[in-house]
Amino acid sequence: MYSHAVCPALSGLPEVKITASQDKILEGGNLTFVCEVEGSPTLTVRWQTEALHSHFFTKLQESRDSALELVLYLTNVSSKDNLHNLTCEAENQAGPGERMVQLDIEFPVRIIFLNNAVPQHHWCFPFAVDGNPEPNITWLYNGKKLNETRYIYTQPIVDSGDGSEKHGCLFLDKPTHVNNGNYTLIVENKLGRDEATALGFFMHNPFDNFEGVIPCPTNKSDMDVTENPESRMYLVYVAVGLGVFACKLLLIMVLVVYKCGHHSKFGIHRSSVLGKEDDLAVSLRFMNFGTSPPSSDEDSGLSSFVENPQYFCSIIKDKDMCVQHIKRQDIVLKWELGEGAFGKVYLAECANLSPDNDKMLVAIKTLKDANESTRQDFQREAELLTVLQHQHIVRFYGVCTDGEPLAMVFEYMRHGDLNRFLRAHGPDAHILDESKMPPLGELTLPQMLHIAAQIASGMVYLASLHFVHRDLATRNCLVGEGLVVKIGDFGMSRDIYSTDYYRVGGRTMLPIRWMPPESIMYRKFTTESDIWSFGVVLWEIFTYGKQPWYQLSNSEAIECITQGRELERPRTCPKEVYLLMQGCWQREPQQRMVMKDIHSRLLALVKNPPVYLDILG
Numbered sequence: 001m002y003s004h005a006v007c008p009a010l011s012g013l014p015e016v017k018i019t020a021s022q023d024k025i026l027e028g029g030n031l032t033f034v035c036e037v038e039g040s041p042t043l044t045v046r047w048q049t050e051a052l053h054s055h056f057f058t059k060l061q062e063s064r065d066s067a068l069e070l071v072l073y074l075t076n077v078s079s080k081d082n083l084h085n086l087t088c089e090a091e092n093q094a095g096p097g098e099r100m101v102q103l104d105i106e107f108p109v110r111i112i113f114l115n116n117a118v119p120q121h122h123w124c125f126p127f128a129v130d131g132n133p134e135p136n137i138t139w140l141y142n143g144k145k146l147n148e149t150r151y152i153y154t155q156p157i158v159d160s161g162d163g164s165e166k167h168g169c170l171f172l173d174k175p176t177h178v179n180n181g182n183y184t185l186i187v188e189n190k191l192g193r194d195e196a197t198a199l200g201f202f203m204h205n206p207f208d209n210f211e212g213v214i215p216c217p218t219n220k221s222d223m224d225v226t227e228n229p230e231s232r233m234y235l236v237y238v239a240v241g242l243g244v245f246a247c248k249l250l251l252i253m254v255l256v257v258y259k260c261g262h263h264s265k266f267g268i269h270r271s272s273v274l275g276k277e278d279d280l281a282v283s284l285r286f287m288n289f290g291t292s293p294p295s296s297d298e299d300s301g302l303s304s305f306v307e308n309p310q311y312f313c314s315i316i317k318d319k320d321m322c323v324q325h326i327k328r329q330d331i332v333l334k335w336e337l338g339e340g341a342f343g344k345v346y347l348a349e350c351a352n353l354s355p356d357n358d359k360m361l362v363a364i365k366t367l368k369d370a371n372e373s374t375r376q377d378f379q380r381e382a383e384l385l386t387v388l389q390h391q392h393i394v395r396f397y398g399v400c401t402d403g404e405p406l407a408m409v410f411e412y413m414r415h416g417d418l419n420r421f422l423r424a425h426g427p428d429a430h431i432l433d434e435s436k437m438p439p440l441g442e443l444t445l446p447q448m449l450h451i452a453a454q455i456a457s458g459m460v461y462l463a464s465l466h467f468v469h470r471d472l473a474t475r476n477c478l479v480g481e482g483l484v485v486k487i488g489d490f491g492m493s494r495d496i497y498s499t500d501y502y503r504v505g506g507r508t509m510l511p512i513r514w515m516p517p518e519s520i521m522y523r524k525f526t527t528e529s530d531i532w533s534f535g536v537v538l539w540e541i542f543t544y545g546k547q548p549w550y551q552l553s554n555s556e557a558i559e560c561i562t563q564g565r566e567l568e569r570p571r572t573c574p575k576e577v578y579l580l581m582q583g584c585w586q587r588e589p590q591q592r593m594v595m596k597d598i599h600s601r602l603l604a605l606v607k608n609p610p611v612y613l614d615i616l617g
């Protein structure tokens with residue numbers, strides 16, 4: 001029993017002492033407490049017994065040294081009184097005095113409740129158990145031992161105050177259909193054992209109803225999405241020759257067809273970022289291929305897209321680029337990575353993707369609620385993604401199109417999106433970190449420059465294709481092993497980043513904080529507007545992922561940008577880098593630096609990082 005004074009005895013006040021017959025007792029046993037009061041004349045002495053569940057009676061007696069003793073007899077003690085604070089109080093003319101002991105009643109563990117999983121911050125199986133000594137808790141999943149990880153773990157929620165009931169949750173962080181099943185809670189202490197089972201149903205298997213798969217032509221050159229772009233260019237140049245002119249004509253025609261006929265819904269398009277009613281916004285970014293013909297040294301081999309509904313191919317300088325079809329049965333979903341505006345993104349294991357790798361981790365982007373038109377958009381976009389191959393563009397492996405949901409398979413980038421990564425490696429990391437892990441080190445200047453140079457490299461490639469991204473931001477870049485950074489998302493907004501977008505008229509969402517004045521005012525998106533956004537990306541990198549104009553509302557930010565105010569130089573940013581940012585933020589689009597030069601400057605800075613003293617302290 002634990003005994004402590006509630007307040008120290010003042011002179012003359014009754015001095016209360018409690019002695020127990022034993023420290024702890026088994027449920028059902030008997031216990032005696034003697035409350036001895038000195039400091040006479042004592043007027044009253046009593047045990048607070050109102051909240052007791054156990055049977056009891058009291059007896060007043062006088063001790064050998066004529067102190068007053070009130071004995072409390074507990075019989076057939078109830079486990080409900082475990083941890084109950086038993087108080088003896090006394091009073092004399094000088095005032096009151098009291099003392100307290102805590103009951104320690106041992107009893108076999110039992111489960112009070114275990115409920116089916118409910119969605120909270122993470123999914124939770126709520127449970128409550130009671131037992132003394134404290135029970136050991138383990139779980140079975142479908143009858144087999146469940147090993148707890150940082151994604152599946154037991155955590156107490158609250159101690160229920162009075163008594164020893166423990167409430168808690170088995171938490172599951174972003175479970176998928178793979179985690180559906182029976183979860184059995186087993187509790188044990190030295191006096192007993194109890195178990196109960198609850199059901200976890202997190203989602204339907206998103207890949208149910210897959211039937212066969214449309215075979216992709218097995219011709220190696222058609223299937224190979226790993227092909228080196230340089231060797232492709234070489235072949236292309238040899239093969240095409242004068243045909244380039246014809247292809248360009250064809251390109252213009254195809255683009256006109258695209259422009260008139262289709263609005264995209266998935267991935268690389270922006271129908272969620274930019275609502276349907278926004279004519280300019282819904283136009284395919286790829287239409288920008290037509291805006292200025294590639295110069296010969298920039299031409300990266302992309303000349304036209306021809307639809308072939310069966311094989312899902314594009315012609316790139318006379319060369320079929322076929323979208324690889326990945327068999328449903330080759331994909332095993334592991335868990336959810338996040339949710340984009342178009343559907344969930346999962347980590348999955350994929351077999352037979354590359355000859356040298358039996359199984360690979362991939363990211364699967366699913367498209368929810370597909371209809372006939374979104375299916376067609378999806379096919380076209382898959383063709384276009386197949387074309388984009390660069391070491392700083394996230395790699396697209398192919399599609400899974402039979403049954404629902406439609407899915408695109410991308411290379412898995414371990415550290416997720418760059419914005420989150422920057423915040424996790426910045427000065428506020430400890431505040432933002434939910435995992436309670438020790439904070440990661442802050443990024444160094446050479447690392448920041450390395451990140452920036454990689455994005456610039458990807459942007460040089462996109463610019464060479466006359467592809468306008470229109471939503472370049474750190475949230476749309478991904479970070480892999482070894483600080484490899486790639487442009488990873490072609491314009492899908494995310495729920496978690498919804499504040500980065502400004503809703504204008506109905507469903508149109510604009511990333512105004514990354515947009516130059518001409519895009520804000522006239523919805524004009526060009527390679528030059530991407531350069532402006534790149535400057536903002538640089539600013540994000542050097543502020544460890546701060547939101548541009550974070551101190552301003554959307555309308556205030558628009559006001560500032562259109563009036564020509566610039567984002568301030570971040571504290572850790574050397575002047576050489578800020579000059580680059582300013583080079584991207586020239587009001588006149590034609591005056592902005594070009595992506596190639598930005599990239600070369602960044603490469604030079606990576607080689608020779610400026611010595612930067614943070615004089616602001």
Ligand code: AMP
Pocket residue numbers: 337338339340341342343345363365394410411412413414416417478488489492493494
């Ligand atoms: P998105 O639908 O592209 O907005 O992505 C939603 C979430 O999935 C983001 O939080 C990303 O971090 C994550 N994600 C998307 N693509 C990948 C990928 N290729 N590798 C790892 N995580 C990804």
